[in-house]
Amino acid sequence: MGDRVVGRALRLLHEQPARRWTVAALAGEAGVSRATFARRFTDLVGEPPMAYLTDWRLSLAADLLVRTDATVEAVAHQVGYGSAFGLSVAFKRVYGIRPSDHRSATVVA
Incomplete structure (x- = not known):
């Protein structure tokens, strides 16, 4: 910085x-x-x-999926993807799971 x-x-x-x-x-x-x-x-x-931007957007999406109850579509738009499908494709490519599976698999302490 x-x-x-x-x-x-x-x-x-x-x-x-x-x-x-x-x-x-x-x-x-x-x-x-x-x-x-x-x-x-x-x-x-x-x-x-x-590449940095993609990583940053996906990191934000992963966090929003856990911290909020926003739909995958809403999260997608919030972090710069045009649709839930676009976010899902990128998310699965990087994290190996769908955004909705990430949300349900993550336990907030």
């Missing part, structure tokens, strides 16, 4: 995960070229910007 360019991008991704982000849009917000932004982000964060 200490890097001016990458820190700004991370703050934006965290504050507005549902926004239709692109590498070009993030680079524009950070005030650098797309190539410079992508390289710098990957070097400092350890993964490309869009």
